[in-house]
Amino acid sequence: xxxxxxxxxxxxxxxxxxxxxxxxxxxxxxxxxxxxxxxxxxxxxxxxxxxxxxxxxxxxxxxxxxxxxxxxxxxxxxxxxxxxxxxxxxxxxxxxxxxxxxxxxxxxxxxxxxxxxxxxxxxxxxxxxxxxxxxxxxxxxxxxxxxxxxxxxxxxxxxxxxxxxxxxxxxxxxxxxxxxxxxxxxxxxxxxxxxxxxxxxxxxxxxxxxxxxxxxxxxxxxxxxxxxxxxxxxxxxxxxxxxxxxxxxxxxxxxxxxxxxxxxxxxxxxxxxxxxxxxxxxxxxxxxxxxxxxxxxxxxxxxxxxxxx
Amino acid sequence: xxxxxxxxxxxxxxxxxxxxxxxxxxxxxxxxxxxxxxxxxxxxxxxxxxxxxxxxxxxxxxxxxxxxxxxxxxxxxxxxxxxxxxxxxxxxxxxxxxxxxxxxxxxxxxxxxxxxxxxxxxxxxxxxxxxxxxxxxxxxxxxxxxxxxxxxxxxxxxxxxxxxxxxxxxxxxxxxxxxxxxxxxxxxxxxxxxxxxxxxxxxxxxxxxxxxxxxxxxxxxxxxxxxxxxxxxxxxxxxxxxxxxxxxxxxxxxxxxxxxxxxxxxxxxxxxxxxxxxxxxxxxxxxxxxxxxxxxxxxxxxxxxxxxxxxxxxxxxxxxxxxxxxxxxxxxxxxxxxxxxxxxx
Amino acid sequence: xxxxxxxxxxxxxxxxxxxxxxxxxxxxxxxxxxxxxxxxxxxxxxxxxxxxxxxxxxxxxxxxxxxxxxxxxxxxxxxxxxxxxxxxxxxxxxxxxxxxxxxxxxxxxxxxxxxxxxxxxxxxxxxxxxxxxxxxxxxxxxxxxxxxxxxxxxxxxxxxxxxxxxxxxxxxxxxxxxxxxxxxxxxxxxxxxxxxxxxxxxxxxxxxxxxxxxxxxxxxxxxxxxxxxxxxxxxxxxxxxxxxxxxxxxxxxxxxxxxxxxxxxxxxxxxxxxxxxxxxxxxxxxxxxxxxxxxxxxxxxxxxxxxxxx
Numbered sequence: 001x002x003x004x005x006x007x008x009x010x011x012x013x014x015x016x017x018x019x020x021x022x023x024x025x026x027x028x029x030x031x032x033x034x035x036x037x038x039x040x041x042x043x044x045x046x047x048x049x050x051x052x053x054x055x056x057x058x059x060x061x062x063x064x065x066x067x068x069x070x071x072x073x074x075x076x077x078x079x080x081x082x083x084x085x086x087x088x089x090x091x092x093x094x095x096x097x098x099x100x101x102x103x104x105x106x107x108x109x110x111x112x113x114x115x116x117x118x119x120x121x122x123x124x125x126x127x128x129x130x131x132x133x134x135x136x137x138x139x140x141x142x143x144x145x146x147x148x149x150x151x152x153x154x155x156x157x158x159x160x161x162x163x164x165x166x167x168x169x170x171x172x173x174x175x176x177x178x179x180x181x182x183x184x185x186x187x188x189x190x191x192x193x194x195x196x197x198x199x200x201x202x203x204x205x206x207x208x209x210x211x212x213x214x215x216x217x218x219x220x221x222x223x224x225x226x227x228x229x230x231x232x233x234x235x236x237x238x239x240x241x242x243x244x245x246x247x248x249x250x251x252x253x254x255x256x257x258x259x260x261x262x263x264x265x266x267x268x269x270x271x272x273x274x275x276x277x278x279x280x281x282x283x284x285x286x287x288x289x290x291x292x293x294x295x296x297x298x299x300x301x302x303x304x305x306x307x308x309x
Numbered sequence: 310x311x312x313x314x315x316x317x318x319x320x321x322x323x324x325x326x327x328x329x330x331x332x333x334x335x336x337x338x339x340x341x342x343x344x345x346x347x348x349x350x351x352x353x354x355x356x357x358x359x360x361x362x363x364x365x366x367x368x369x370x371x372x373x374x375x376x377x378x379x380x381x382x383x384x385x386x387x388x389x390x391x392x393x394x395x396x397x398x399x400x401x402x403x404x405x406x407x408x409x410x411x412x413x414x415x416x417x418x419x420x421x422x423x424x425x426x427x428x429x430x431x432x433x434x435x436x437x438x439x440x441x442x443x444x445x446x447x448x449x450x451x452x453x454x455x456x457x458x459x460x461x462x463x464x465x466x467x468x469x470x471x472x473x474x475x476x477x478x479x480x481x482x483x484x485x486x487x488x489x490x491x492x493x494x495x496x497x498x499x500x501x502x503x504x505x506x507x508x509x510x511x512x513x514x515x516x517x518x519x520x521x522x523x524x525x526x527x528x529x530x531x532x533x534x535x536x537x538x539x540x541x542x543x544x545x546x547x548x549x550x551x552x553x554x555x556x557x558x559x560x561x562x563x564x565x566x567x568x569x570x571x572x573x574x575x576x577x578x579x580x581x582x583x584x585x586x587x588x589x590x591x592x593x594x595x596x597x598x599x600x601x602x603x604x605x606x607x608x609x610x611x612x613x614x615x616x617x618x619x620x621x622x623x624x625x626x627x628x629x630x631x632x633x634x635x636x637x638x639x640x641x642x643x644x645x646x647x648x649x650x651x652x653x654x
Numbered sequence: 655x656x657x658x659x660x661x662x663x664x665x666x667x668x669x670x671x672x673x674x675x676x677x678x679x680x681x682x683x684x685x686x687x688x689x690x691x692x693x694x695x696x697x698x699x700x701x702x703x704x705x706x707x708x709x710x711x712x713x714x715x716x717x718x719x720x721x722x723x724x725x726x727x728x729x730x731x732x733x734x735x736x737x738x739x740x741x742x743x744x745x746x747x748x749x750x751x752x753x754x755x756x757x758x759x760x761x762x763x764x765x766x767x768x769x770x771x772x773x774x775x776x777x778x779x780x781x782x783x784x785x786x787x788x789x790x791x792x793x794x795x796x797x798x799x800x801x802x803x804x805x806x807x808x809x810x811x812x813x814x815x816x817x818x819x820x821x822x823x824x825x826x827x828x829x830x831x832x833x834x835x836x837x838x839x840x841x842x843x844x845x846x847x848x849x850x851x852x853x854x855x856x857x858x859x860x861x862x863x864x865x866x867x868x869x870x871x872x873x874x875x876x877x878x879x880x881x882x883x884x885x886x887x888x889x890x891x892x893x894x895x896x897x898x899x900x901x902x903x904x905x906x907x908x909x910x911x912x913x914x915x916x917x918x919x920x921x922x923x924x925x926x927x928x929x930x931x932x933x934x935x936x937x938x939x940x941x942x943x944x945x946x947x948x949x950x951x952x953x954x955x956x957x958x959x960x961x962x963x964x
Contacts, residue, residue, distance in 0.1 A: 145668065145669075145672070146672075148669050148672075149668075149669055149672030149673050149676060150673075150676070152669055152670075152672075152673040152940055152943065152944055153673055153676065153677065153936075153940055154898040154899055154901065154902040154939070154943070155902075156902040156903075156905070156906075157898075157901070157902040157905070157936050157939060157940075158677075158680075160902075160905070160920075160924055160932065160936075161677055161680050161932055161933065161936050162680045164924055164927065164929060164932050165680070165927075165929060238798065242798070242800040243800075245800050245802070245803075246800045246801070246802055246906060249800075249802045249906070250802075250905065250906065250909065250921065250924055250925075251924055251925045252924050265802070265803070265806075277810045277814075280803075280806055280807060280810065283799070283800075283803040283806070283807070286799075286800065286803065287795075287798045287799050287803065288798075290797075290798040290799075290800075291794065291795065291797075291798035294794060294797060294798060295794065382867070382868045383867065384864050384867055384868060388782075413870050413871075413872060414870060415870070416867070416868055416869065416870035417868065417869040417870030417871075418870055421868070421869075422865075422868040424861060424864070424865060424868075426861065429860065429861035429862065430861045430862055430864070430865045431862055431865065432862040432865070432866070432880050432883075432884070433862070433884070433958070433959070433960055434883055434884055434887075434957065434958060434959055434960075435880075435883075436959075443869070443871070444869045444870070444871075447869075447870070447871055447872070447875065448870060479959040479960070481959075481960050492865075495865075495869070499870075
């Protein structure tokens with residue numbers, strides 16, 4: 001899922017001469033990689049625009065009251081599922097609450113779950129991945145097998161099974177269930193990157209100079225292996241927003257009175273939807289945020305890939 | 310093998326008139342247009358190849374030596390690569406004026422190419438025999454069986470033991486030297502008149518390098534084909550080539566027979582190259598590498614592109630680019646002060 | 655080759671045991687009283703709860719429970735439904751409903767492969783063109799839309815305009831699978847198109863493609879035989895992984911379009927807290943997924959000689 005722009009530059013390198021040039025050594029110093037990536041990224045509209053959208057939604061999540069005069073609980077059952085009208089330009093949901101206000105106040109939970117899951121998965125992946133990849137032997141075998149097992153269960157199905165038996169499903173329960181099934185791909189990515197970094201000459205050199213394992217992992221291996229994992233984590237934010245909406249829609253996620261985009265989308269009974277299509281509106285912020293995270297993650301990955309420089 | 314060669318000659322190729330080059334490159338310009346500016350990879354390169362001759366194109370990476378070969382074979386992807394000027398003539402026919410189909414038929418048949426790294430240059434998912442036979446089948450329209458027989462014959466010819474059994478092996482099952490031999494066999498499938506070898510030995514062990522070069526030289530004289538040897542390796546040039554063209558910053562800076570150029574360089578860059586390798590029979594305190602680095606093809610210095618690294622440079626060099634001029638029988642140099650360079654040795 | 659398959663089979667066993675154990679443990683061993691939670695809003699009567707405890711050996715240690723459950727599973731007994739179709743065996747329910755799900759999955763798979771592959775190949779061959787940008791733009795949009803959203807939007811948009819395309823149930827035969835099939839395939843299709851495009855683009859830049867061109871092969875052969883064959887290696891891997899995604903997608907799609915397939919049963923079972931049905935069917939899903947991955951491993955060896963016999 002790379003950008004075509006990256007593709008063109010590879011060709012240039014290959015065509016001008018058979019031998020790859022400077023780019024190869026870029027990984028030797030992580031700092032150079034990041035600053036060069038940043039120079040590319042800030043001029044790439046496919047990165048800047050998504051980041052602005054994400055920033056906007058973050059502000060909405062923190063300060064929903066800035067975006068609506070109505071509270072999330074300003075409801076009037078008499079107006080249940082009423083269509084859009086003056087002053088309520090998205091209409092009302094089934095509880096007769098202003099849909100726009102509800103959508104604004106749902107932002108926080110949707111983003112928070114994605115953040116909790118992604119950050120936790122990131123921490124697990126980085127620690128487990130670098131230890132497994134660097135130490136190898138039985139630690140690696142054990143971790144890799146565990147990942148295989150969890151990887152055998154599709155995310156939505158796994159989360160459904162777990163949440164199915166949890167009576168009170170709040171932010172933490174939903175996040176935990178999603179986390180259980182999201183760490184393996186990231187762990188594998190980290191592990192394989194660490195494996196390749198471990199074999200590079202600068203790590204061999206550090207080892208030859210007598211640096212301790214911990215020091216090598218922390219100072220050399222992790223910083224250099226981090227780039228692809230960070231790009232993946234960005235995309236994962238989007239995946240989780242989408243997954244949370246899906247399992248909540250299925251009735252196994254957050255429950256009213258908690259609010260998330262998934263909760264808003266799960267309440268209309270589908271038979272009535274033909275008459276009240278405005279109830280689908282909360283899908284728009286879902287699509288927008290997921291799209292932004294996916295685009296930003298793709299751009300990050302391309303910019304951070306030394307092979308594409 | 311010889312029988313086939315004659316048959317091929319009889320079937321389509323008339324003998325060239327004597328003195329006529331089989332392949333000729335005239336004033337070739339190639340550039341790559343990228344987001345970070347235009348890279349002028351080849352800037353007005355001309356050379357020609359007589360039948361049966363070995364011409365070495367010598368240069369560092371980034372000098373544009375491979376790009377001219379890629380232009381001949383139609384391997385430059387456009388965009389970003391553009392051939393902005395010049396012509397390439399094979400047996401007098403301008404390749405750029407031909408239809409795409411006619412050009413394709415010349416590739417592999419009239420002019421074939423051997424690449425640097427046979428591991429990546431061979432398709433990993435097809436057997437070696439299949440890949441050699443494919444060339445033959447597509448161009449000659451023969452049956453599969455006949456093509457495989459031909460492939461076995463070719464593998465045997467390039468010195469692969471029990472060639473018949475190895476037809477079904479995959480590239481990764483061969484050693485580096487074997488792979489390069491298979492690659493050469495593939496290039497020879499249609500008895501080409503010109504073989505372009507782009508750094509054919511760079512990826513190989515030193516001992517294997519010599520074997521592959523010996524094989525190429527032997528095949529060249531036996532089959533009477535012209536060989537264009539693209540390399541950065543002075544020793545390979547010295548041992549195998551008849552003539553040499555030295556490239557720098559997308560230009561030919563010096564040209565002549567190998568013996569003359571190597572004994573009496575007429576360009577400071579060539580001279581610098583000679584000084585940067587250890588002499589065989591004499592002890593030296595220190596090698597004398599050329600100062601500085603080759604120019605970025607996006608920012609080639611004005612005037613003579615070599616002037617920032619040149620000990621002979623003066624004001625004139627910074628302002629006027631020296632043309633490639635005849636400096637003797639079959640020799641040329643692109644240096645304003647070539648006589649000084651040549652005399653100073 | 656035979657040994658390779660055997661080795662992969664043996665490697666599958668621990669994964670299979672681990673996965674099923676995980677599913678089982680999650681459903682029956684989480685803190686709290688799972689049986690009490692089973693009835694949802696209407697708690698089950700005490701004697702039913704006791705029966706369930708007895709039936710599923712819930713008073714045994716977890717490992718023993720699991721072993722007994724797996725012993726039953728191996729004999730084809732996945733337990734019986736607690737609420738969705740109370741009293742009916744899970745295997746019976748599946749036997750009733752699988753044709754719908756298989757049809758739906760097939761329709762979706764055909765959409766995915768035909769459209770996804772074609773779009774990916776065309777985009778890669780015309781890199782940077784209008785078509786390429788269209789493919790890249792539309793696929794990234796599809797990836798960003800959860801299947802249930804696509805399904806609901808399709809239902810509303812199509813249901814309001816075209817009477818002849820059914821938006822629920824299977825009463826109208828083959829055409830009933832049109833919308834659910836598209837919705838189910840949407841995300842997978844988009845991923846496949848993007849993967850195909852990138853894989854083919856990468857292979858078109860490969861050295862061996864340059865060699866094939868230099869051999870004087872026609873462009874169609876260079877792309878069709880050389881580049882495409884190599885590009886299919888990651889694509890096939892993706893398709894196996896994607897089968898699991900499609901299966902979980904049927905839960906959403908069948909629920910929304912009211913199809914009486916396995917997915918629709920799970921959809922209802924989740925809402926009605928029917929644990930045995932959920933665990934039983936999900937275990938089957940995982941089995942199918944693992945077998946698909948095994949098949950792909952074998953196929954993979956056939957596609958890529960470098961990993962054969964290793």
